[in-house]
Amino acid sequence: MAILVLAEHDNNSLKLDTAKVVACGQAIGGDIDVLVVGHNCGDAVSSAQQLNGVRKVLVADAAVYANGLAENIGDLLTELAADYEHILAAASSHGKDVLPRVAALLDVSQLSEVIEVISADTFVRPVYAGSALATVQSLDDKKVMTVRSSAFDAVASDGSAQLLTLGQEIAPLVEFQSQSLTESERPELGSAGIIVSGGRAMGNSENFGILEQLADKLGGALGASRAAVDAGFVPNDLQVGQTGKIVAPDLYIAVGISGAIQHLAGMKDSKVIVAINKDPEAPIFQVADYGLEADLFEAVPELLAQL
The missing domain is CATH 3.40.50.620 (HUPs)
Structure with a gap:
């Protein structure tokens, strides 16, 4: 075989x-x-x-x-x-x-x-x-x-x-025209050992800047939920979930992500999951190894100050 x-x-x-x-x-x-x-x-x-x-x-x-x-x-x-x-x-x-x-x-x-x-x-x-x-x-x-x-x-x-x-070379069925790539010095999302992801609660694309700082401090990749991508906060190549990237890093930090099943399908196999959310009923806490019930705009800057 x-x-x-x-x-x-x-x-x-x-x-x-x-x-x-x-x-x-x-x-x-x-x-x-x-x-x-x-x-x-x-x-x-x-x-x-x-x-x-x-x-x-x-x-x-x-x-x-x-x-x-x-x-x-x-x-x-x-x-x-x-x-x-x-x-x-x-x-x-x-x-x-x-x-x-x-x-x-x-x-x-x-x-x-x-x-x-x-x-x-x-x-x-x-x-x-x-x-x-x-x-x-x-x-x-x-x-x-x-x-x-x-x-x-x-x-x-x-x-x-x-x-x-291999000696054979096929006649091209289609021809390449152009492509637009997102350049980043961070690790690739699919193979990163640490991923910091944000959700709709980030509010806007500018607020994702604090998650970028956290990802850079930890040497990890930046991710996002489908809701954040659909809202236009970040490009769709950062989406984690059933219709995005399936990831299983050593550490996954979910910030302001409620934990819809679409998102959980893409990251629940992560070795350690940390969730930061001010809603105590958020489904993400059911799969998290560590959960912090707090305002992300207070918790993340405080975490950055400690690193």
């Missing part, structure tokens, strides 16, 4: 999610290959070769793949699928963009957000925003799966996988 993992990277560095998806592949069992698709992505390839348990790293390095367009990558994955029983990717925006196309082209059903492996064809995934877990069995010849990386521990980087450069 052979498993193909689609690497997550930015053409420079390999994302931690890839090492976690490889761990899911190890739980399935079989030979694991990692596919690195990009352009001038040598550093990401080297990191992929070091992942423990990886047999081969397949490299498709060409200008057509430079911007990670799902249509082009999906076409390549479909060509490679004949040699694999399982095709895995992280349940990130990239994985969610690419793998449904692959599943459709292969005429199989996709398994989404897998959090546990029971056997090679049976898996556990959350449903109803994480309120229940479903055990599902796939009878398809090809299992196309997105993996919730927060549910798996990353494999070590002490391997030495074989390198195989």
Whole structure:
């Protein structure tokens, strides 16, 4: 049995999610290959070769793949699928963009957000925003799966996988035009060990400045609830929740967040949860390890003064 993992990277560095998806592949069992698709992505390839348990790293390095367009990558994955029983990717925006196309082209059903492996064809995934877990069995010849990386521990980087450069280059199905990126020196939200998130109670975008200071003091990332994003306080790439990023940091600080189920689905697996809210009935306190019933505009500046 052979498993193909689609690497997550930015053409420079390999994302931690890839090492976690490889761990899911190890739980399935079989030979694991990692596919690195990009352009001038040598550093990401080297990191992929070091992942423990990886047999081969397949490299498709060409200008057509430079911007990670799902249509082009999906076409390549479909060509490679004949040699694999399982095709895995992280349940990130990239994985969610690419793998449904692959599943459709292969005429199989996709398994989404897998959090546990029971056997090679049976898996556990959350449903109803994480309120229940479903055990599902796939009878398809090809299992196309997105993996919730927060549910798996990353494999070590002490391997030495074989390198195989792919010769085929597809004709582009779509062409890249432009993109607008949010630049930040803070850790990436999906892989940060500490996250400070704010909710609608922050009031406006200017008030998020105190949370930025707290995140910087702690060396963490900044997050937000859907309500704060919908209100325009922060950009949507900071959203934590069922329709945003699924995170599981060592420390999650929820400031002015009520704890709607949409938000809890994205952060309840955090190792330690700290909630600051002046409403004693806020649902966030039910999942918090530590709760502070206080006005955030008094509590956060006081916390900053102590750091």
